[in-house]
Amino acid sequence: MAVRAERVHATREQLLTAAERLFAERGVFAVSNRQVSEAAGQGNNTAVGYHFGTKTDLVRAIVRRHAAPIERLQQRMVAEAGDSADVRDWVACLVRPLTEHLADMGNPTWYARFSAQVMTDPALRGIVLEEAYTSPTMMRIVDGLNRCRPELPPEIRAERDDMARQVIVHMCAERERALADDAPTPRPSWHDAATGMIDAIAGLWLAPATIPTREEAS
Amino acid sequence: MAVRAERVHATREQLLTAAERLFAERGVFAVSNRQVSEAAGQGNNTAVGYHFGTKTDLVRAIVRRHAAPIERLQQRMVAEAGDSADVRDWVACLVRPLTEHLADMGNPTWYARFSAQVMTDPALRGIVLEEAYTSPTMMRIVDGLNRCRPELPPEIRAERDDMARQVIVHMCAERERALADDAPTPRPSWHDAATGMIDAIAGLWLAPATIPTREEAS
DNA sequence: ATTTAATTCAGTCAATTGACTTAAGGCTGA
DNA sequence: TCAGCCTTAAGTCAATTGACTGAATTAAAT
DSSP: OHHHHHHHHHHHHHHHHHHHHHHHHHOGGGSOHHHHHHHTTOSOTTHHHHHTOSHHHHHHHHHHHHHHHHHHHHHHHHHHHTTOOOHHHHHHHHHHHHHHHHHHTOSSOOHHHHHHHHHHOTTTHHHHHHHHSSSHHHHHHHHHHHHHSTTSOHHHHHHHHHHHHHHHHHHHHHHHHHHHTTOOOSSSSHHHHHHHHHHHHHHHHHSOOOOOOTTOOO | OHHHHHHHHHHHHHHHHHHHHHHHHHOGGGSOHHHHHHHTTOSOTTHHHHHTOSHHHHHHHHHHHHHHHHHHHHHHHHHHHTTOOOHHHHHHHHHHHHHHHHHHTOSSOOHHHHHHHHHHOTTTHHHHHHHHSSSHHHHHHHHHHHHHSTTSOHHHHHHHHHHHHHHHHHHHHHHHHHHHTTOOOSSSSHHHHHHHHHHHHHHHHHSOOOOOOTTOOO
């Protein structure tokens, strides 16, 4: 009974893996659905269309595949953080689930580069925001972070939250790129890279905010 | 004598402007050279090819067009900074030239979104790095910044320099997007947005760095 | 005034793309 | 066992793309 379902699942996984790699290496829009199908070993040139639909749907499927294990790691860390008032604890909840997930997958990985591209593309960024940044777990992390600096105006908290996200996504992509190119990296492991990000982002969050004044020079 | 040169220059400018807008709104690889030519009012469907060559060359031309005025602003700010040992002064040299340039161009702008995409695309990122991040002025800024934290290991300084860049590029893109969509922005002006970034990036630079230890848990 | 050469225009080409169609394969379930 | 249907394969289609072609335009030089 499960033989068929397994085969289908395997095909879908092959397509997702091939797509993720090609997208990361050549760019999401530089790769056609056909190329993905062929790279996945499917003679059928419409395999992507059959299993996923449009390229947007394929991108969403890739995001979802990683969102699940990452969220599991997030939940564990949020539970550990409890009701901490230490910025570092919450920043770690933001950083470590992704870096650990990347570390778990071994080398090479493609998801960080893929993710950075998707987040930057006007037609695709909505997908990641919906799939990965609206979960209840993510809300709790943002909340925990905000409670560490209650005196900051909400707009500035939102701003810094955004900055932290950008740093994480794009620094992971950068490191992944370096690993793929056999280029030197500032840190020997994903864990250490995460530590560097946590240091920096904690500093970013704890930095004093210039009070906007009315008579400031243009 | 200059009539012809002027016409050609005008055509090139129209192509660059149209390309920049379409690239920012729809994505660099989602827009064909033909569409750029048509949007620029050129009946000739090979106008881009004739004037610039490949899409990569077109992207480079767009980057160059903005690099010049931005670098002028950088030079002015670097001169003001002198040999300051204040992180904020050097971070400002990194942030304000871009935000001022965007402010100078009025609303809407497209360069920040364009730039963020190009920086993230595996085939194009090299262009910006060459054209905008290797100038002597940029070197001096990085140098000034590094001298503010001489005790940090060079890899960590490189890492934080990278983080600062990512924050600037992508937060500007985010703000530009919000302006284009008539969405609310955390800050009323590019100048204020820059202040927010400078606060945060200064904090990022000044944050204490965890000393890597050998017996850290994996 | 006439020639020259750069620019713009219009048409065409092979190659590629997403989508569609049809047929074959093989697990599923009665 | 065997009919049914989901998956895969293979071929096709119109549309689009980058590139090439030659002609028309027109400022510039003689």
